[in-house]
Amino acid sequence: MSQHRTESPSTHTGEIPSPESAPSAPGSSVSAPVLIEGRQVSRHYDEGKVDALAEATFSIGRGHYVAIVGKSGSGKTTLLNMIGGLDRPTSGEIVYDGQPLDAHSDLDRHRSHNVGFVFQSYYLLPNLTAAENIQIPMFEADYGAAERAERAKRLLDQVGLSGRGNHLPSQLSGGESQRVAIARALANGPQLILADEPTGALDSETGDSILQLLEDLNRNQSITLVVVTHDEAVAARADHQLRLADGRIVSP
Ligand SMILES: Nc1ncnc2c1ncn2[C@@H]1O[C@H](COP(=O)(O)OP(=O)(O)OP(=O)(O)O)[C@@H](O)[C@H]1O
Numbered sequence: 001m002s003q004h005r006t007e008s009p010s011t012h013t014g015e016i017p018s019p020e021s022a023p024s025a026p027g028s029s030v031s032a033p034v035l036i037e038g039r040q041v042s043r044h045y046d047e048g049k050v051d052a053l054a055e056a057t058f059s060i061g062r063g064h065y066v067a068i069v070g071k072s073g074s075g076k077t078t079l080l081n082m083i084g085g086l087d088r089p090t091s092g093e094i095v096y097d098g099q100p101l102d103a104h105s106d107l108d109r110h111r112s113h114n115v116g117f118v119f120q121s122y123y124l125l126p127n128l129t130a131a132e133n134i135q136i137p138m139f140e141a142d143y144g145a146a147e148r149a150e151r152a153k154r155l156l157d158q159v160g161l162s163g164r165g166n167h168l169p170s171q172l173s174g175g176e177s178q179r180v181a182i183a184r185a186l187a188n189g190p191q192l193i194l195a196d197e198p199t200g201a202l203d204s205e206t207g208d209s210i211l212q213l214l215e216d217l218n219r220n221q222s223i224t225l226v227v228v229t230h231d232e233a234v235a236a237r238a239d240h241q242l243r244l245a246d247g248r249i250v251s252p
């Protein structure tokens with residue numbers, strides 16, 4: 001699956017060749033359309049004392065399935081947050097669909113229209129039902145109340161939770177909660193899903209079904225999927241890996 005890519009010299013800078021170009025010619029000019037590009041992206045904290053991310057250069061093709069892999073503290077969440085516009089680089093640049101996510105860009109709009117986020121701990125609002133949680137991002141778009149309810153119902157069906165719309169988060173299992181979170185991530189029809197350790201709080205069987213659900217969205221709806229994990233077995237399921245160590249992208 002990813003073996004031929006791990007041998008590519010371009011992987012050293014995190015550049016991800018397209019499935020079509022990779023087997024034939026590392027460094028080939030043929031490549032899939034790029035959705036996300038990182039150009040020497042750095043993020044420092046504490047006035048430069050912590051280099052959470054150091055000059056990361058990479059690209060992620062549209063429709064690709066990428067795992068960001070590395071030990072705890074290697075900078076995985078930092079990188080994901082910058083791709084999703086939850087944070088900005090200290091230096092360097094993230095380019096999304098040809099547009100730099102810079103000081104002039106509307107990160108709120110980027111997050112609400114382009115990106116669906118899935119987190120290890122679900123972050124469902126406890127006083128809202130599953131259906132209401134799914135509708136939260138829709139308030140950033142132009143849906144009327146009836147359309148929001150209809151979309152939420154369809155998304156619940158899609159994640160296998162038909163009939164659970166009126167349940168509160170406390171009435172859902174971990175796996176069901178993560179399915180609601182995935183439905184919420186899909187609320188505005190994103191091009192990209194960013195999942196930070198989405199199976200980290202689940203048993204292996206449930207985690208497997210959650211990964212399967214995310215992978216189905218990638219394959220069937222061509223949603224670009226980026227999954228952060230420190231679990232090599234999870235990483236191996238992705239088409240490509242971006243490997244981090246001490247804030248740097250490293251060769252495999
Ligand atoms: N807001 C912050 N202020 C200061 N340092 C931070 C901040 N966020 C992250 N860091 C530091 O940046 C480094 C990378 O953190 P990050 O959360 O990206 O790691 P990670 O790979 O996601 O780890 P984990 O697998 O444990 O979630 C760590 O050393 C962390 O302590």
Ligand SMILES: [Mg+2]
Pocket residue numbers: 076077078196
């Ligand atoms: Mg993290």
